[in-house]
Amino acid sequence: MIQRQEQRGRNRTGEEKMLVPIRCFSCGKPIAHLWEELHARMAKGEDRQKVMDSLGLDRYCCRAQFLGHIDMIEDIAKFKKN
Numbered sequence: 001m002i003q004r005q006e007q008r009g010r011n012r013t014g015e016e017k018m019l020v021p022i023r024c025f026s027c028g029k030p031i032a033h034l035w036e037e038l039h040a041r042m043a044k045g046e047d048r049q050k051v052m053d054s055l056g057l058d059r060y061c062c063r064a065q066f067l068g069h070i071d072m073i074e075d076i077a078k079f080k081k082n
Ligand SMILES: [Zn+2]
Pocket: 024, 025, 026, 027, 028, 029, 059, 060, 061, 062, 063
């Protein structure tokens, strides 16, 4: 189960997928470019709260975009037409 969650959100080369919203739905701040750094630093054991603070995610609307986001591209891709 843990292994599956680690694989989710990664493509064949092991890079993080970018399916997080480009901008915060509430305030419009561009946030998608912060997703990879957030997860890279969290994987190293840094505290999520401190990483978000250092990335400039001050408003709780922007923070919520990351807290509630689940990468599902691998699951959704199984149903593509071809
Ligand atoms: Zn926001």
